[in-house]
Amino acid sequence: MGERNIGRHTRAKRPPLSRDMVVAAAIALADEAGETGVSMRAIAARLGVQAMSLYNHVSSREDVLDGMVDSVFGEIDLPASTTDWREAMRDRAASVRAALQRHHWAVGLMDSRRRPGPATLRHHDAVLGALRAGGFSVAMAVHAFTVIDSYLYGFVLQELSLPFTGPVEFGEVAEGIARDLPADAYPNLTEVLTEYTRRPDYDYASEFDLGLSMILNALQPDEA
Amino acid sequence: MGERNIGRHTRAKRPPLSRDMVVAAAIALADEAGETGVSMRAIAARLGVQAMSLYNHVSSREDVLDGMVDSVFGEIDLPASTTDWREAMRDRAASVRAALQRHHWAVGLMDSRRRPGPATLRHHDAVLGALRAGGFSVAMAVHAFTVIDSYLYGFVLQELSLPFTGPVEFGEVAEGIARDLPADAYPNLTEVLTEYTRRPDYDYASEFDLGLSMILNALQPDEA
DNA sequence: ACCTGAACACCGTTCAAGT
DNA sequence: ACCTGAACACCGTTCAAGT
Numbered sequence: 109m110g111e112r113n114i115g116r117h118t119r120a121k122r123p124p125l126s127r128d129m130v131v132a133a134a135i136a137l138a139d140e141a142g143e144t145g146v147s148m149r150a151i152a153a154r155l156g157v158q159a160m161s162l163y164n165h166v167s168s169r170e171d172v173l174d175g176m177v178d179s180v181f182g183e184i185d186l187p188a189s190t191t192d193w194r195e196a197m198r199d200r201a202a203s204v205r206a207a208l209q210r211h212h213w214a215v216g217l218m219d220s221r222r223r224p225g226p227a228t229l230r231h232h233d234a235v236l237g238a239l240r241a242g243g244f245s246v247a248m249a250v251h252a253f254t255v256i257d258s259y260l261y262g263f264v265l266q267e268l269s270l271p272f273t274g275p276v277e278f279g280e281v282a283e284g285i286a287r288d289l290p291a292d293a294y295p296n297l298t299e300v301l302t303e304y305t306r307r308p309d310y311d312y313a314s315e316f317d318l319g320l321s322m323i324l325n326a327l328q329p330d331e332a
Numbered sequence: 333m334g335e336r337n338i339g340r341h342t343r344a345k346r347p348p349l350s351r352d353m354v355v356a357a358a359i360a361l362a363d364e365a366g367e368t369g370v371s372m373r374a375i376a377a378r379l380g381v382q383a384m385s386l387y388n389h390v391s392s393r394e395d396v397l398d399g400m401v402d403s404v405f406g407e408i409d410l411p412a413s414t415t416d417w418r419e420a421m422r423d424r425a426a427s428v429r430a431a432l433q434r435h436h437w438a439v440g441l442m443d444s445r446r447r448p449g450p451a452t453l454r455h456h457d458a459v460l461g462a463l464r465a466g467g468f469s470v471a472m473a474v475h476a477f478t479v480i481d482s483y484l485y486g487f488v489l490q491e492l493s494l495p496f497t498g499p500v501e502f503g504e505v506a507e508g509i510a511r512d513l514p515a516d517a518y519p520n521l522t523e524v525l526t527e528y529t530r531r532p533d534y535d536y537a538s539e540f541d542l543g544l545s546m547i548l549n550a551l552q553p554d555e556a
Numbered sequence: 557a558c559c560t561g562a563a564c565a566c567c568g569t570t571c572a573a574g575t
Numbered sequence: 576a577c578c579t580g581a582a583c584a585c586c587g588t589t590c591a592a593g594t
Contacts, residue, residue, distance in 0.1 A: 125577085148569085149566085157578075157579095158579055158580085159567095160570085161577075163569075164576080164577055165577095168569080169569095216440040220493040229517075229518050230517075230518070232518075237519075237520045240520060240523075246524055249520075249524075250524060250534075251543075254487070255483070255546065257490065258482070258490060258543065260486065261486040261489060262481065262485040262486025262487070262489070265485060266482060266485070269444040293453075293454075293457075294453050294454070294456075295461075296460035296464055296473075297453060297457045303471075315475065319475075322547070322550045323546070323550070326546045326547070327546075348558070348559095372587060373586075381559075382561085383587080383588090384559075384588080384590095385558075385559050385560075387588075387589090392587080393587065
């Protein structure tokens with residue numbers, strides 16, 4: 109019982125694993141099954157190998173997560189220092205949001221890694237560079253970076269955790285929640301839900317841009 | 333081998349479990365050991381019971397997490413509708429930040445629950461109520477709520493994930509990172525790190541207030 | 557009504573052994 | 576140099592059985 113795999117070792121001779129291959133398999137797995145789906149055993153299975161083999165290329169599951177996050181940072185377009193800083197920040201924010209939409213599991217992980225990889229460092233350096241080029245002092249650039257990223261990650265965190273994706277779904281979900289709610293206990297919540305059930309035009313993209321513009325307009329480079 | 337526990341059943345007769353007791357034990361565990369420490373088996377052990385007993389009071393581990401999050405929302409002071417809306421929002425934000433500082437594990441969970449509990453609903457209702465009382469239309473109140481919470485949760489997410497708590501530690505950590513960094517590869521990052529190593533006065537609390545004030549000043553109730 | 561023992565299908569990680 | 580089998584100490588959850 110159980111076939112012996114003859115071919116694999118004689119003919120194909122699978123190329124040796126590498127850290128990058130492990131990380132890539134982990135990302136594919138996470139995109140399909142979420143962060144919880146990323147087990148050492150599942151990564152190994154996807155690579156046609158036993159779980160223990162992975163430890164020749166990564167030091168632990170945490171190490172895999174570090175690699176995954178750095179890989180997502182690598183997908184984000186770096187802001188240019190040559191253009192208007194507000195435009196550069198807007199483009200970068202859109203690129204981060206798009207990357208996190210492709211990799212939902214990453215939102216809560218991006219800022220939590222204690223060992224930033226090269227793509228992460230390059231990203232942070234480029235953001236600071238764009239702000240410095242726009243006339244910000246070091247302290248003000250850090251301040252602006254913090255405010256923008258707080259808004260950016262906080263918004264996407266909320267956006268991705270809600271159980272709908274478009275305006276139409278939003279209306280349906282709102283209607284469902286409103287029905288279940290004891291109406292007089294939460295009058296303001298009920299008011300919002302009925303309003304958006306009637307007129308389901310809530311759009312995440314424009315809501316995001318609105319808040320971001322508000323923040324970018326409130327920020328100003330130091331005067332010389 | 334192994335002592336039989338005679339006393340427990342004859343003398344003490346432990347009061348029956350309840351959902352609240354399970355959730356409280358889970359929170360205590362999470363405060364000590366992080367979210368990963370919250371296993372059904374560990375919760376049960378803390379309550380002097382077998383893991384399977386918990387399923388008489390909660391339906392799953394997810395259900396426990398729902399309860400934990402609602403309990404944290406219960407610790408947050410509700411904003412008053414009587415005072416100035418900006419002050420109410422400032423106080424509420426401080427209360428959220430304080431609660432999340434007591435329960436680090438909660439940051440990534442607060443917005444991710446699909447089944448909000450009563451304390452969560454009460455909280456959201458009160459925030460909307462304070463904004464409505466301040467003159468915001470329904471749509472503008474939702475907008476303001478989104479912007480404020482994005483910044484709030486995003487800031488705390490970054491704050492709690494960084495490996496230091498005060499200005500002094502910040503200086504030390506910055507120095508350590510700066511030493512390891514290939515200096516010419518990340519000039520802007522290096523610049524920031526050396527600046528803050530020399531003058532380690534970075535203070536999270538005032539940085540938080542600065543960004544929040546910026547946002548609150550940019551927000552305005554609809555004119556009549 | 558509540559609690560448990562045994563079981564199932566999983567985890568991450570170590571270590572000595574194979575090639 | 577790289578991969579593996581066996582083992583250790585864990586997971587969440589189901590189910591039939593106990594009181």
